Amino acid sequence: MLDLAFVRENLEFVRQKLADRGAPDLLGDFESLDRERRKLLVEAGSLKARKNKVSDEIATLKKQKQDASALIAEMKRVGAEITDLDGKAKAQDEKLQETLKQIPNLPHESVPVGRSAEDNQEIRRWGEPRKFDFEPKAHWNLGPELGILDFDRAAKITGARFAVYYGAGARLERALANFMLDLHTREHGYTEVLPPFIVNSTTLYGTGQLPKFAADLFKLENSDYWLIPTAEVPVTNLYRDETIEAEKLPIKYCAWTACFRSEAGSYGKDTRGLIRQHQFQKVELVKFALPEQSYDELESMTRDAGRVLEELGLPYRVVALSTGDMGFGAAKTYDLEVWLPSNGGGYREISSCSNCEAFQARRAGIRFRRAQGKAEFAHTLNGSGVAVGRTWLAILENYQQADGSVVIPEALRPYLGGMERIEPQSPT
């Protein structure tokens, strides 16, 4: 959420930044709404001041056993007026809050202005895509052929966009999660968190999934419980409505969780394979940072995520998302895109690292306090470190051999009991 006073004082600037994102103009009636609301606050405030004063006078009269009926009668009328004004002010305020909650974050000045992913800016590349001397297969063929991946039975027991893993496939997924967690906790200074995979709606408001993106989420029936779309949601909300001591910043968490997304509106996109599933696993990185350090923290978080792919020998590139391609709460986002040989070869998103500045903190009441001075809003950052399911398929595709087996990257072997290669196997 943007700061109300900031929007009021920088209306044209805000309009421009939102236009850069390609967001519709949501500030249409902001000025009049804000003006009307403040006028009502002043009127109601002065009436309440009178009410408080007269109530004291009534108390004094009663104590002295004198007649207060005239004042009481007046206050009955004033009370009705206050109820009326409060109602109007509340309605205006709700409209204003609703407007503010619909407005995405303002892009940082360093973000390339553009309309879509076409305008994203490549920052750097790591690794050389492998040259195959045979036609590389897509993972949705490789996996089932190896007997470690099964979409058909997943469709039977649940539905489309789910998968079952067997044997070395299940173990590879588990090994990847452990490998990522160990790397971030041992070498990058993150503290591991295991949060609930179900959260309430207040939590989803805090990180910005609600109210705009309810359709992307799974909601549990007859409750206020929702499945998390990413660990960013529960982990960022750990400090909701709390004030952190400045010396403790930056706080760095990493969390392995399952993630659940309805993928409404993506019918027809990535229908084959593991790229776009309703349920997938992800190791997430979350930071709480001082405002003056948050962009340095974004850089290091992006490097921390990249380390995972480098250790696994997976070629990737880093792109800065353009203003038109960024998520709702982000002020700046880097995507990590891993190279996949299937479909003629190309880079696919495997991590997204964002600095939300104070956008989430303002919604969620995440503050910090310096030794001297008032509480300020912290900056929050989140990034995948990285998506486990997509790493799984990247390993299959990048490390496949002509005979249909898959070589396990060195760094991962200790997590697989020394296994060097996945050979075709029977699932049963």
Add this chain to the structure above:
RNA sequence: GGAGAGGUGGCCGAGUGGCUUAAGGCGGCGGUUUGCUAAACCGUUGUACGGUCAAAAGCUGUACCCAGGGUUCGAAUCCCUGCCUCUCCGCCA
């Protein structure tokens, strides 16, 4: 799922309709005293949204005693609903 007890400032804790602008204590901050430390003493203390101001400071208004409604001239206090915590019982990985 059943029964009961609770939810008050950063923390502890008083407070059953108006002398509460939330007592008292702890902690924090500032100061006095002191060879240093400790102690003692004095002062101070949160958040949000407004008004005033060029702006900041300051001054000032309102709201906030889990949340949302209600009763009343007046609610931390009374009523209703919800959420959360704790204790006991039942069920359970």
